[in-house]
Amino acid sequence: MGLLYLSKSLDREDFNMLSVGNWMPLSKVMLYVFLSSHPFQEKECDSATRTTVVLSLINATAPACGSLTARQLCFTEMDLSFHIKENKPPGTFHQLQLPSVHHLCQNLSITYKLLAAEGLPFRYNENTTGVSVTQRLDREERERYELIAKCTVREGFREMEVEVPFLINVLDEDDSPPFLPNGTDTADAVVEFNRKEGTVLATLTVYDADTTPIYPLESSRKKYTGTIITDDPWINETFRVEHIFEEIHFSPNGSQVRGTQHEYKLVLNKSISVTEHRFFLLDVLVNDTEFNGPERSVMLHFNVSILPVSIQFPNTTYRFTVNRNAQRFAQIGKICIENCMKFRGVNITYKLLSPNVSCYVVGILQGREDKYGSIYVNDSSVLLRPKCKEIQYTVQATDKQSRKHTKTLLTVVLEGTVFKKEEDCPDSCAMSKHLAECEECGGLGVLTGRCQWRQGSGKGITTNYSTCTPSIKTCPDGTCDIVESKDPAICPQDCTNGNIIGGHGKGTGNLGIKSGHGICYCFPRQNCYCEKDDIKEQFCDEVC
Amino acid sequence: MEINALGCRSASGRAFPAWPLISFLYTYLYMLLFFKPCGRWGWRRAFPLAGAAGGSPDITSWGCTKSRVESISWQCFALREEFYEASPYEPITSRLSDIFRLASIFSGMDPATNSKSNHCLDAAKACNLNDNCKRLRSGYISTCSREVSPTEFCSRRKCHKALRQFFDRVPSEFTYRLLFCSCKDQACAERRRQTIVPSCSYEDKEKPNCLDLRNVCRADHLCRSRLADFHANCQASFQSLTSCPGDNYQACLGSYTGLIGFDMTPNYVDASITSITISPWCSCKGSGNLEEECEKFLRDFTENPCLRNAIQAFGNGTDVSLSPKNPSPPITVPPKMEKSPALPDDINDSNTMYDTSIITTCTSIQEHGQKLNKSKEQSLCYSETQLTTDTMPDQKTFVDQKAASS
């Protein structure tokens, strides 16, 4: 045991010496105390166990005892906060009495008490004022003890008392094996429509009464491993295990103790073909690498069922009607195979097989993330031909990975009488600022030959702004879809990335007008505007 | 007792003269003020040491000498990350600087309007009327509120850069007013909280562990310097009336502002008008054995009387000089018992616990009683069970087996 003490009284010279070369007076000095069971070698500088002693240097002469407060006489300035590693044998860990005060203030009587609830594993020695722990501590039982150190200072008839918190934190060791909450070590993992890489199929949880610090992250992650036990290369290729852990609390006997919840997720490591079809049991070995007890590992089981999925259209045919006054890029409808909206990681492409007729009016488009095909008017001049009444198409849907494909019939019926187009109409509905001029004109993407006026609520900057649109159903809807993206004039409200003047809020990815003030209108490929129309002013030119 | 210690050999290989300062009974201990690169500690820098007699500064060799049965030997002193690092910045000496005088002017305006007026709104107006402030404020606001992609709300890196530019290039008479304005209503407090566009510069999907965040900050030399500066100037000091080192509010506010735009960006945690709580975006969940160190680090922000007093003093336009001109509103005076901050042990680097030292009245503690409340005046009633034992005192965390068995 080492006892640290001053071998001489420090004088001004020593303090000057201590502070030389430092532009500010050094107030703290930190020493490392190395411990070794054999005579020390220089090369052990780094490896030997060491602890730190921090000295607070107060450049002042020792105050007279009378000037010290009870607190200063009784306790150091440092908090009485101690860390004791669990499972360590009992022993003494602190001495309450201050040697310097004891030495300087002989005329004072300073006595201590350590107040604690019943049954705590700590003892106080009145003769030595030493505090010791009387048994091995178990952090998983309790990790924090809060006692009170009470000190009484007597000088003649005067008596002063002071109490301070006396805290003991129990440091953790890896002394607990992993265990399964409510014994669940098996889970079902079904792969059907969602066959995309990264899909979490199932999750199993393992607890550990020990703490697992999330800092530094990597070392903690390596501490707990999760390995797929298989010699089937396909399984190793197709699945992976992701491990996340977080701190949770256990309450063994009423007191809150930190522990760790480890989650092991079975994840698709690559997209699975629609034709793949298997059932098997997949085992994952969870291992607490730092726990050297017997049950350091736990086996988890995943019942994996990979179901095949069919690529087929519903057994009905598609029939869309189109107004002969519709203009190019009018969106007529969507085409989709069965369960298409549920598919993930399955890349279905749609194609119109060209009919052997001259009335070729529609096209099909599909966005990168879209699971369906969008049918739109591709050539509006065909709509004006009286002989084109009902056109049949074959639509083919193909799975890119498996090359499996399926077909269905699409009938497009042209209806309505063609009316004369207004002159002087802009090619984009969005350019109109008022209901009248909006609904007397057409524009790209109109279904009925006329633009539609969406009347907004008019309050402040709102998503419900007034605007002129080819189709209220699809524009503005906050998405610049694949058809709208074909021409900036179709739906700038959803697709513009240009300047928006007036009170507005931009859409996702800075595309389009998410919210606007009053009426929003656009000059495609130029600016968009959102303004209230309530200021009636004449802007005269020279001659009004 | 001659003191020598194992150390790292310097180039010259000369032994350092005896230093009769501190020794252990069974231990050879040597205290060295300065340090030099040795071992894996990777000292931050080395600078010369004045010889014992004040001669030309040079670090000579250190050696561990053999000793008796058990040798506890001390090596070079390591100013490593576990400790507060000295701030690399010139200390701001002026205490009652213009910035506070200006604040007192703004806040001392016509009381009739003053009580109702929103100081933070006034600060924004003042900024908008100054071209430089307006431009740089708009610079960071537009950067921090511009969506980068459907999945990325903003570019935090660009946002931080724009914030640093704002606080570096705009005079603090504008920036402090925006950041430390005093509020009497929630709208004002929320505006104050929004000053740094926290949704981009501060908040994140998850809260990292504070020690992890500190580590990330220290990996960037500028962030590391700013953090050291913050600790140096805002470290609660109970030897001063204001709780700030040298009663220097200006230095603390400057250091706090210097952290904005870095990984350790701090901010108001809520729009409360009754109390000011500042914190970096992190928590102490999952700290394992370093929980206490993590909480100490976090308290440097969340329970720092110096920082809080400095903000309040600026907000109310009062700099608590020793003889305050007009009776300033009650500042959080440190607990009666002056307690210099507990020095962090070697594995932590944060300021002290500010819990009270004097517990004069009673409260009931069950076996696992509520956590000791760290408020100033605490009542604690305790069953007078004393612990008695008969073993010897020892060092703080080292459990001496021999003593226990004697």
Add this chain to the structure above:
Amino acid sequence: ARARHKPCALKELEVSVSELGLGYESDETVLFRYCSGTCDSAVRNYDLSLKSVRSRKKIRKEKVRARPCCRPLSYDDDVSFLDAYNRYYTVNELSAKECGCV
């Protein structure tokens, strides 16, 4: 006497963001700089000729301007503010920086 207008110049006015009429609600104020005044001294042969040609009905149903305008030649930096709902907005080309007759 006829009210004589000053020549085209840059003026400034402190207004609240709400008064800008853009739909934003905020008590923050901005320095709104605008161009005001006449451009009598900037009339060119073009203007005189355009006025004449138009008065002879050689130009019909067209929007033409036969006098210079007092307009901004450049605009101030963007202005940002926090609105009443604690959202930040940035407005560009709000305030004139320099005026001229064009």
Add this chain to the structure above:
Amino acid sequence: ARARHKPCALKELEVSVSELGLGYESDETVLFRYCSGTCDSAVRNYDLSLKSVRSRKKIRKEKVRARPCCRPLSYDDDVSFLDAYNRYYTVNELSAKECGCV
């Protein structure tokens, strides 16, 4: 439908020098280029705000223009001609070379 004005653009017209109304008498003709059309798509936040500020009477008795003008951005070279009295004249900045909304 409402008469929709075309955006600001450069137009040209052949006119006699006399029709320019500058007082010269000559039968020579010149290609007179001028700017015509609307500047709706060049409105800025400045214009919307100026309109709003003025409508709130915060600007009074000032000649301000809250909409861009379709005006020449540059002018053609000088034009010379022989008048009816056999005297040569040269006129500058008569014809627009480039138009824009300002």
